[in-house]
Amino acid sequence: MRKVSGASVAMVMAIALYFTLFWGYEALRVLTSPTYGLEDVWRSQYVFGVGSYFRLEPMALMKLAAFFGAIKLMVALTCAVHITDRLRKVGNGKADADVLEGGLILVVALSLAAAGPAAWTHNGDLLREQVLNLLLAAIAVALCLVERNYARRAEAPSAAALRVERLSASH
Numbered sequence: 001m002r003k004v005s006g007a008s009v010a011m012v013m014a015i016a017l018y019f020t021l022f023w024g025y026e027a028l029r030v031l032t033s034p035t036y037g038l039e040d041v042w043r044s045q046y047v048f049g050v051g052s053y054f055r056l057e058p059m060a061l062m063k064l065a066a067f068f069g070a071i072k073l074m075v076a077l078t079c080a081v082h083i084t085d086r087l088r089k090v091g092n093g094k095a096d097a098d099v100l101e102g103g104l105i106l107v108v109a110l111s112l113a114a115a116g117p118a119a120w121t122h123n124g125d126l127l128r129e130q131v132l133n134l135l136l137a138a139i140a141v142a143l144c145l146v147e148r149n150y151a152r153r154a155e156a157p158s159a160a161a162l163r164v165e166r167l168s169a170s171h
Contacts, residue, residue: 020079036062078106082099
């Protein structure tokens with residue numbers, strides 16, 4: 001059986017590194033701000049959009065911003081854990097992609113939550129940023145699925161090996 005190419009592993013690592021660095025920075029910026037990042041109108045526009053949809057008061061907006069910041073921090077940490085796991089198992093095993101896939105589910109959920117207000121307000125730049133996050137998450141998940149498929153095929157005995165085993169057992 002063929003092994004998964006190094007290019008696909010490198011691409012998954014690069015995407016995980018992207019979310020670790022950029023979402024980690026964004027999360028730390030939001031969580032260390034006294035107003036949970038709401039002072040930066042450009043970067044918190046999706047919080048205001050979701051807040052206006054649910055008619056949230058100012059304190060509830062701050063809690064929502066803190067929640068989104070915590071989600072971004074969780075994504076950054078899960079991606080960092082995956083990178084560490086990949087680097088630790090270089091050459092002697094397959095890294096477990098379940099942690100990364102869980103983080104990417106959070107990326108999709110948060111990006112969809114942010115894309116809605118961007119589309120409603122006709123903010124093309126913010127929408128483009130969310131589409132990029134969704135695209136990167138989709139590519140990483142697809143590559144993880146391909147890797148998992150190759151691993152299953154490598155573990156499963158071939159049909160010829162099963163026939164030989166049955167013949168030897170019957171004689």
